[in-house]
Amino acid sequence: MEHPRLFEPGDPLVQRVRELCLDLPEAVEVEAWGRPTFRARKPIFVHVGSSMQRPYSIVFKTDPDEHPALEQDERFFHAPYYDGAKWLAIDFDQPRTDWQFLAELIETSYRQVAVTRQARLLELARPRGSGYSN
Numbered sequence: 671m672e673h674p675r676l677f678e679p680g681d682p683l684v685q686r687v688r689e690l691c692l693d694l695p696e697a698v699e700v701e702a703w704g705r706p707t708f709r710a711r712k713p714i715f716v717h718v719g720s721s722m723q724r725p726y727s728i729v730f731k732t733d734p735d736e737h738p739a740l741e742q743d744e745r746f747f748h749a750p751y752y753d754g755a756k757w758l759a760i761d762f763d764q765p766r767t768d769w770q771f772l773a774e775l776i777e778t779s780y781r782q783v784a785v786t787r788q789a790r791l792l793e794l795a796r797p798r799g800s801g802y803s804n
Contacts, residue, residue, distance in 0.1 A: 691708035694780045694792060721750055726762055728760060733782065
């Protein structure tokens with residue numbers, strides 16, 4: 671059964687997430703379950719739209735060391751089907767959405783699934799600790 675598309679083409683909020691994701695080495699967009707997913711070639715690092723009730727959210731893989739602290743932050747929630755593997759979700763349609771913070775979460779998620787070559791390319795472009803710059 672095909673899933674209905676959750677977003678209209680060109681949705682400006684999804685486009686912002688898309689730009690952040692596709693700025694990473696070898697990142698690709700694949701529509702799955704009617705939603706954009708972003709992958710480091712094959713492994714997903716961001717899934718847009720955690721559920722029909724919270725479409726303007728991203729599901730991302732956390733750094734294992736940071737995961738417990740993020741779980742304590744009320745902005746984050748567990749998305750269906752992703753609970754068991756250090757994945758969390760956050761809404762991005764709030765008036766105070768911090769896009770810089772979202773970019774950092776996306777980059778961290780990418781680093782969790784990237785192969786060594788991709789991580790090296792990212793490190794050359796943006797060494798850890800240098801802050802996100804787009």
